[in-house]
Amino acid sequence: MDPFFFREALFQLDIDRHGEAEKWFSPEYDREQWMKVDVPGCWDLYNRSLWSYEGTGWFCLELPAQNVDIYLLQRLMFERVSGHAKVWINGQWVGEHVGGYLPFEFVASHYLRAGMTNYIVMSVDNEPKGNRLPGNAVVEWMQYGGILREVSFISTPHCYIDRVGVRTHGFVADHVLTFDVHLVNHSQDPVEGNLILNIPQLDFSCDKENYIVVEPGFKKIERSYSVPQAQYWSPDTPNLYEVEAVFMETKGRFSDRTASRFGVRTVEVNDHHILLNGQPLIIKGINRYDEILDYGPSAPASVIRDDLIKAKEAGVNLIRTHYPLDSIQLNLMDELGLLVMEEIPLNWWMNNWHPTAPANEELNEEIAKDAERALRDMIKQHCNHPSIVIWSMCNESETNTPLGIDVMRGLMRLAREEDQSRLVSFVAEGNKPGHLAFEEADIVCFNVYYGAMYGDPALKLSEIHHKVMQPTMEHLQRFVREFPGKPLLITEFGTLGLQGLKGDQRHSETFQAQYLRVVWEAIMGVNGVQGGILWCWADYYHRRKYWDVPLGRYGVLTVDRQEKESFKMLQELFLTADSIKGGE
Structure with missing residues (x-):
């Protein structure tokens, strides 16, 4: 199933921070008067009266019924939300995230209802606090509020590839690249399968050591290969490659694929020089x-x-x-x-x-x-x-x-x-x-x-x-x-x-x-x-x-x-x- 990207939401200010006590996250709460807004985008630009607002705002996102599949693991992914975000799905508490810059996600499957529209409600507080980063209540730059980048809904098998990290520090000596493949198994049983790595631009594909067993929880697989045909990335020649990781369950019942882009370069110091490649x-x-x-x-x-x-x-x-x-x-x-x-x-x-x-x-x-x-x-x-x-x-x-x-x-x-x-x-x-x-x-x-x-x-x-x-x-x-x-x-x-x-x-x-x-x-x-x-x-x-x-x-x-x-x-x-x- 293709990812679903949210493109609009309902929005309401919570200047006095009464929203949680009044259960604004409840499916029964009346949001008829909430403002309709496009996402992503900061609330400071919804209209002039919201410019530089610091405090709490609430969003309600609607997930259409056709995007819910009870047989898949479904996750809610946020690329960037300002400040402190708290999330409910259909009135049930899901989780929270503090920090206004990096992506985060929640497993949504347990909270979804098949055959009907699902409601994702989120409160966002963008006011700097003295007990968290940046470590001082005084911050110079604008604290833009709200959903600042994409919110998406992702469907995968219960055992999936979370990410692929590429380590390049062994490339100088012998052209070796090390791939750290992180898998997650949300099922209750071990999953057997084959892991395949490809770099299409370099006509590279691994052909051995691809059978793995993923126990419930998290697993990291480390693979190192010589890839002498890779060229260095630099400001003058920004060569980029894409590693494709595919996990195929042994009996062919499901597979998962992810791709991650990378470049090969070195940076080091020698006496008072900075050396790039x-x-x-x-x-x-x-x-x-x-x-x-x-x-x-x-x-x-x-x-x-x-x-x-x-x-x-x-x-x-x-x-x-x-x-x-x-x-x-x-x-x-x-x-x-x-x-x-x-x-x-x-x-x-x-x-x-x-x-x-x-x-x-x-x-x-x-x-x-x-x-x-x-x-x-x-x-x-x-x-x-x-x-x-x-x-x-x-x-x-x-x-x-x-x-x-x-x-x-x-x-x-x-x-x-x-x-x-x-x-x-x-x-x-x-x-x-x-x-x-x-x-x-x-x-x-x-x-x-x-x-x-x-x-x-x-x-x-x-x-x-x-x-x-x-x-x-x-x-x-x-x-x-x-x-x-x-x-x-x-x-x-x-x-x-x-x-x-x-x-x-x-x-x-x-x-x-x-x-x-x-x-x-x-x-x-x-x-x-x-x-x-x-x-x-x-x-x-x-x-x-x-x-x-x-x-x-x-x-x-x-x-x-x-x-x-x-x-x-x-x-x-x-x-x-x-x-x-x-x-x-």
Whole structure:
């Protein structure tokens, strides 16, 4: 049976959070007055009155009777729902999920009724909480609410292939790829069958060791094969392959098939160099939120593709995010050859510099455990994307405290246990010393904002050299000495640029462009610094609850992707960066 995709829902606000007590999930509850909405899409764009709403909203999805089959295992799959989701089917409690970025699913078979319409009701709470990620009630980026990506209904045999992970770290030595096939058996008896792996583009098919027995529960099958005909994935040649896994029950009563795309590439460090497929890499990156005007974080693939192509044509080779990206974004980055630094949404944890929301030390252990779960889930779900080359543990948190140091060390060790094919690090504020966990990181990552947020502010173009470039270069040289033998990556640099404002004063387009020029020259001028990541690609909306200004106007583009003067500057700097740094 083909997957069923939900395309509309009924929606209602629950401003006072009375919905559970009043049993809005009940089949008997009257939803006649609920708003009809399209899914996926954030509730902030349903109408103007909902813009920036943080709180609880409810959805009701209808599953037509013809999609229910009592002989199959049927699952409800959510690609991305903001915040804390609670799910009921036909009035029965199914489960909940916390976290607004990664997919999740529930087995629905036990709750379905054959021959009739089934009702899936979900409450969604997108308000940040101090006891869960991002680890601080103060979050800069908009917390778009609702069903942000596809909701689908999947039918499979009771014994099925959950996913296929591809490990490529053995490819360099002997062209070996290792396939981890994860199967699930929801029946009460063992299931015997044959497992077949194919890579059609490479004319590869396994022809031995394919008989397996899947006991009730979960089973992982590991298979390694030499595949010398596979070619490396890189930004210039983003070669991708698809592995097809087929499980056929011995007596031919059922079969299951899944396909997973992957690429072969290596990333490592050697002294102060980052090496991609054995070649030195200069990072020319951008920080990018996934929101686009009129779409929020739910833009269609065609719009996202255009945005990413524009970045690549500007010389960008890496995109950093503060949270895991959805599959549309990552698939396009794989296809276009854009590297990714993907981060756990642990942001400003224990950082009390914002006066309205001091850190709550009693919740730190709970948040650290949440970060571990998020890391495992991110690696599990995104391990096959060759574009991802760096796992980041956090952004601008108090990682120079004893607890912060211990947590970073623990998270990086966990990341290496889960995945040996990528670099690991975390991002610290550049004006705070003592981040001792960098001793265990592959690369040292700092954010630097001299003349904008650090040191004396540069108010005029004439002050840029001595208030921006000079202290930046001195700081980078100090970093290189402090962490010998490790590559240094500047993960944020930038300043405000207001569209249409020209001239000598700060916050003008002219000033922003020249600011980027001198910081990039400092980055290129210090041996051991392997690039930088601009803050940021496009202007972005602030959370109304904690910020006085509606937009973060740090972008080289506006939120609707109009170019500022700094865009041309960035393009010029990035397109010439390899030749400038190439002789290091």
